[in-house]
Amino acid sequence: MSFDLDLTRRLGEAEIACRIDAGDGLTVLFGPSGAGKTSILNMVAGLVEPDAGHVRVGGETLFEAAAGIDVPASERRAGYVFQEPRLFPHLRVRANLLYGWREGALDVDETIVLLGIAHLLDRWPRTLSGGEARRVAIGRALLSNPRFLLLDEPLSSLDRARREEIMVLIERLRDTMKLPILMVTHDREEATRLGTRIVEI
Amino acid sequence: MTPELWGIVWLSLQVGGVAVLACLPVAFGLAWLLARGRFPGKLLLDGLVHLPLVVPPVVTGWLLLLAFAPTGPIGGWLESWFGVSVLFRWTGAAIASAVMALPLMVRAMRLSIEAVDRRLEQAAATLGAGRWRVFASVTLPLSLPGVLAGTVLGFARALGEFGATITFVSNVPGETQTLPLAIYAALQTPGGEGLVLRLAGLSVLLSLAALLVSELIARRAGRGLHVL
Numbered sequence: 326m327s328f329d330l331d332l333t334r335r336l337g338e339a340e341i342a343c344r345i346d347a348g349d350g351l352t353v354l355f356g357p358s359g360a361g362k363t364s365i366l367n368m369v370a371g372l373v374e375p376d377a378g379h380v381r382v383g384g385e386t387l388f389e390a391a392a393g394i395d396v397p398a399s400e401r402r403a404g405y406v407f408q409e410p411r412l413f414p415h416l417r418v419r420a421n422l423l424y425g426w427r428e429g430a431l432d433v434d435e436t437i438v439l440l441g442i443a444h445l446l447d448r449w450p451r452t453l454s455g456g457e458a459r460r461v462a463i464g465r466a467l468l469s470n471p472r473f474l475l476l477d478e479p480l481s482s483l484d485r486a487r488r489e490e491i492m493v494l495i496e497r498l499r500d501t502m503k504l505p506i507l508m509v510t511h512d513r514e515e516a517t518r519l520g521t522r523i524v525e526i
Numbered sequence: 527m528t529p530e531l532w533g534i535v536w537l538s539l540q541v542g543g544v545a546v547l548a549c550l551p552v553a554f555g556l557a558w559l560l561a562r563g564r565f566p567g568k569l570l571l572d573g574l575v576h577l578p579l580v581v582p583p584v585v586t587g588w589l590l591l592l593a594f595a596p597t598g599p600i601g602g603w604l605e606s607w608f609g610v611s612v613l614f615r616w617t618g619a620a621i622a623s624a625v626m627a628l629p630l631m632v633r634a635m636r637l638s639i640e641a642v643d644r645r646l647e648q649a650a651a652t653l654g655a656g657r658w659r660v661f662a663s664v665t666l667p668l669s670l671p672g673v674l675a676g677t678v679l680g681f682a683r684a685l686g687e688f689g690a691t692i693t694f695v696s697n698v699p700g701e702t703q704t705l706p707l708a709i710y711a712a713l714q715t716p717g718g719e720g721l722v723l724r725l726a727g728l729s730v731l732l733s734l735a736a737l738l739v740s741e742l743i744a745r746r747a748g749r750g751l752h753v754l
Contacts, residue, residue, distance in 0.1 A: 370652050371651075371652075372648050372651070372652070397651070397656075398648070398651040398652055399651045399652075399653075399654050399655055399656050399657075399660075400654075401652070402654070403652050404652075405649070405652040407645070407649060409645075411643075411645055411646055411648075411649040413646060413649075413650070413663075413664060414646075414668070415667045415668060424650070424653050424655075424663075425650075425652075425653025425654045425655070427654065465653065466652075466653075469652075469653045469654055
């Protein structure tokens with residue numbers, strides 16, 4: 326069992342409620358924009374506190390309202406690839422990649438080659454294209470040796486060839502590294518190809 | 527440039543420099559509180575910080591005099607614990623300059639802290655950075671341009687400080703007589719026009735240089751360039 330979520334949170338007028346009890350592999354959150362998919366990722370990452378419910382990943386409780394458990398975001402070991410790259414603008418690509426590096430992560434050089442970003446290491450983030458920045462953001466998340474991955478539309482703003490490469494990478498992370506993955510998308514094709522299961526929001 | 531003139535310039539730079547450096551951590555702390563804090567009385571604190579900007583400097587100087595006089599709350603404490611007094615001393619001039627520079631510094635720093643993208647801090651947190659690392663590695667470097675610009679602006683303000691200084695620590699040559707005070711004294715002296723001209727010229731040059739540096743830093747920051 327990877328993601329065991331039971332979350333509610335009021336956001337102004339709307340209320341986000343979500344109950345997912347997913348097995349291993351990649352769980353897709355599928356639905357239209359504005360349905361609160363990103364909010365769910367934020368609650369799993371510990372960036373937004375749910376009003377009630379619990380967050381358990383791989384059997385470990387990260388949040389439980391009733392028991393007063395709320396593990397800080399910095400200790401949850403989430404590999405969070407945000408919708409926008411969120412690279413640190415004052416650090417070069419190399420420093421961005423290594424910002425959260427932890428022992429036991431994928432091999433740095435291998436990851437760099439895999440993502441095709443070897444030629445970007447000495448560049449500043451503001452000089453990168455959208456697709457390049459996205460790949461650096463994915464690399465940064467992977468090198469922090471995460472216990473699980475949160476991917477918010479990881480394939481948007483990538484060209485066809487790069488999309489295919491990243492999809493293969495995600496499949497590899499899903500199948501060989503056995504990382505539990507929670508991925509948000511509104512692309513049906515992506516969802517059916519990558520998802521072990523699809524949760525409609 | 528006569529030695530006397532150099533002495534005045536040097537004293538001004540010393541008073542302004544010490545004032546701004548001592549003020550820096552306080553200003554940054556206040557800017558941080560005002561930008562990020564949520565607490566009752568925030569509006570009041572904001573008002574108090576900005577008070578020296580709008581109150582007549584003479585009043586600020588008089589309030590400082592009350593506080594730092596040997597019988598005052600801070601002055602009495604300094605006297606009994608350290609046996610020192612800042613009255614008629616350059617340290618007092620630095621205190622007056624610091625108080626007058628504080629609002630300008632806090633304003634610039636607060637704006638730059640507010641401009642830091644909180645989403646970057648969130649990203650740092652998910653990568654395992656605790657609060658202090660997030661602050662030191664993301665928030666501080668990204669707000670640094672504003673901090674530096676505010677510091678230079680504060681320094682320029684400190685160089686021009688007159689009203690609070692002359693009220694608080696008087697006009698003692700070689701001790702509290704900074705550029706503006708020296709100009710005032712020269713104006714009161716018959717035949718002092720030549721000295722006034724030279725002092726005023728120096729004063730304009732110094733202020734202009736400080737403003738230019740502040741503007742350069744702000745521009746570089748505005749283009750997303752790195753200040754350091």
